[in-house]
Amino acid sequence: MNLINKTGEKIKKISEGKSTGILTRLFSAWIITSVFFLVLNKENFTVFEFYDSINVMLFLILVAVLWTSLCFIKSEKVVSVAMVTVSGLYCILGARACYDFYFLVGCCGIFSGIVFFARLEGIKIKLSKSLLWIGVCVLMLGFTVVIGVTCCLRYNNYWTPCYDFGIFSQMFYYMKETGMALVTCERDCLLSHFAVHFSPVFYLLLPIYMIFPTPLTLMIGQCALTASGVVPLIKICRNHGLTNLSSFVFGACYILYPAMAGGCNYYIHENNFLAPLILWMILFMEKDNKLMSLVFGLGVLLVKEDAAVYVAAASLYFIFAHKNYKCSVMLFFISVAYFIGVTGYLSAYGDGVMTNRYDNYIYDDGGLFTVIKSVIQNPIYAVQQCFAEQKIKYILQMLVPLMFMPVCTKRTSRLLLLIPFILVNLMTNYKYQYDIMFQYGMGSGSMLIYAAVINFGDMGKKRKKLLLCSVLSSAVIFTGTFRGWLMYYKSYDDYARQREVLDYAVSLVPEDASVASGTFILSNLSQRRKLYQLETTKNAAEFYVLDLRYDHDEYSVDDYQTDEFEEIFYSEDIVAVFKRK
Numbered sequence: 001m002n003l004i005n006k007t008g009e010k011i012k013k014i015s016e017g018k019s020t021g022i023l024t025r026l027f028s029a030w031i032i033t034s035v036f037f038l039v040l041n042k043e044n045f046t047v048f049e050f051y052d053s054i055n056v057m058l059f060l061i062l063v064a065v066l067w068t069s070l071c072f073i074k075s076e077k078v079v080s081v082a083m084v085t086v087s088g089l090y091c092i093l094g095a096r097a098c099y100d101f102y103f104l105v106g107c108c109g110i111f112s113g114i115v116f117f118a119r120l121e122g123i124k125i126k127l128s129k130s131l132l133w134i135g136v137c138v139l140m141l142g143f144t145v146v147i148g149v150t151c152c153l154r155y156n157n158y159w160t161p162c163y164d165f166g167i168f169s170q171m172f173y174y175m176k177e178t179g180m181a182l183v184t185c186e187r188d189c190l191l192s193h194f195a196v197h198f199s200p201v202f203y204l205l206l207p208i209y210m211i212f213p214t215p216l217t218l219m220i221g222q223c224a225l226t227a228s229g230v231v232p233l234i235k236i237c238r239n240h241g242l243t244n245l246s247s248f249v250f251g252a253c254y255i256l257y258p259a260m261a262g263g264c265n266y267y268i269h270e271n272n273f274l275a276p277l278i279l280w281m282i283l284f285m286e287k288d289n290k291l292m293s294l295v296f297g298l299g300v301l302l303v304k305e306d307a308a309v310y311v312a313a314a315s316l317y318f319i320f321a322h323k324n325y326k327c328s329v330m331l332f333f334i335s336v337a338y339f340i341g342v343t344g345y346l347s348a349y350g351d352g353v354m355t356n357r358y359d360n361y362i363y364d365d366g367g368l369f370t371v372i373k374s375v376i377q378n379p380i381y382a383v384q385q386c387f388a389e390q391k392i393k394y395i396l397q398m399l400v401p402l403m404f405m406p407v408c409t410k411r412t413s414r415l416l417l418l419i420p421f422i423l424v425n426l427m428t429n430y431k432y433q434y435d436i437m438f439q440y441g442m443g444s445g446s447m448l449i450y451a452a453v454i455n456f457g458d459m460g461k462k463r464k465k466l467l468l469c470s471v472l473s474s475a476v477i478f479t480g481t482f483r484g485w486l487m488y489y490k491s492y493d494d495y496a497r498q499r500e501v502l503d504y505a506v507s508l509v510p511e512d513a514s515v516a517s518g519t520f521i522l523s524n525l526s527q528r529r530k531l532y533q534l535e536t537t538k539n540a541a542e543f544y545v546l547d548l549r550y551d552h553d554e555y556s557v558d559d560y561q562t563d564e565f566e567e568i569f570y571s572e573d574i575v576a577v578f579k580r581k
Contacts, residue, residue, distance in 0.1 A: 518547030
């Protein structure tokens, strides 16, 4: 009886103060109970069967008990922290159970409303410099291990296609053996990969590959490279006077940013170098360190022929925003000259510049400069191309995790940092460049994160809440987008027999033999000089490895069961190996 009276008095005091106190505690009790049943329920919350295992009376009793318990907590800040924490956990659990991007956006929006309603003012959490860098190391290691191991599992299960991992795997084999970036499976003949994309930056990874010469090194290496961008980002945050805690949260936003994990999803590419190199370049440009700005600016240019857009955009920003003329003007003209020179080289001696990715602007059989003319003559058409339905989704995928901070500024010069995002991801009609699961968002994403950092510094008292919303939104969208990756951990053992059969079949092919292989087996045969993709090759090979796990229009077992070929190995619905007689 005394307990009831005390509870009643507590509730009365809360209600006499502010009615929001009762609502906050009631809402918190409700969400905690919902989390409890969501975790225990075996059914997905999107199906009606979910309700069968929920006892309504028990649900209400738990809410009442928790609400009563929370009423004994005097501090509104403690209750608000509990409400925000549990709400964030509930959103993440929901994202893990159901992927629908717009549902994820809804979760981020609701959570943001809760954060801005909560009484979090005055809460101070200090983070020492040593703990900051320990946390950064944990973030980098976690990203490298979780994403890298996932990619390795897919490789071991023969799920990595020729385009593009098989190409880069064979290229590194050639680089180790000859020092040259040669491939045979990219254009069905022996040529330098740099005739397709000019990417000398790959040589930076070669020393590690020489020590550990296996495709798995490339899987782990690409993740470590991407994760390393946290280091210059933290230094940029500190350079702008952000606290250690705010800097660490921005680092977490980077690690959880969907474009970073999405870029690693499709295995190693030259784009993995972009984020760290761009952020290092920007850091030294901020410090007006001309030598290091030039070094990392050149490093960015060596990533790919179109990487000049990142250097040019950053240079323009520092020219107009920081009046940094000498270094920035020099880098701008170097980037323009480099772009003209490299595209000219590819047109004259290589496979040509991929202007088809912008053929939605090329109306007179012209080149890339026709794109500029098209935009000037008809700007509303460019707007229409940038805001197509799928691109709206991509815009949200890139900006919601950052709570739109990259565009929250009155300083128009900062909008120059959006140029790569518009040019590389939105103006094109090449669908992979506005797909979060491919590598094309890494460079523009790093510049969006930088824009978020500098805009954050100008925001008012509510900016810490905005940053909290940003890191939770990043976590929610990361969880929802990449929840399928957990499948590779859970189902790896399910493919043990199939993996053993494929390993045995591949072992039957001599290392010095020429091979034509199905695209998903090719990567595992890439440590050789003559290798062709079976689906597209016109070359004759000594061995043919047929992937029977999938239906193919390009080939079948019957094509090779002739007098011209000898059957070396056959496992129904898995793999067949034939040798030309």
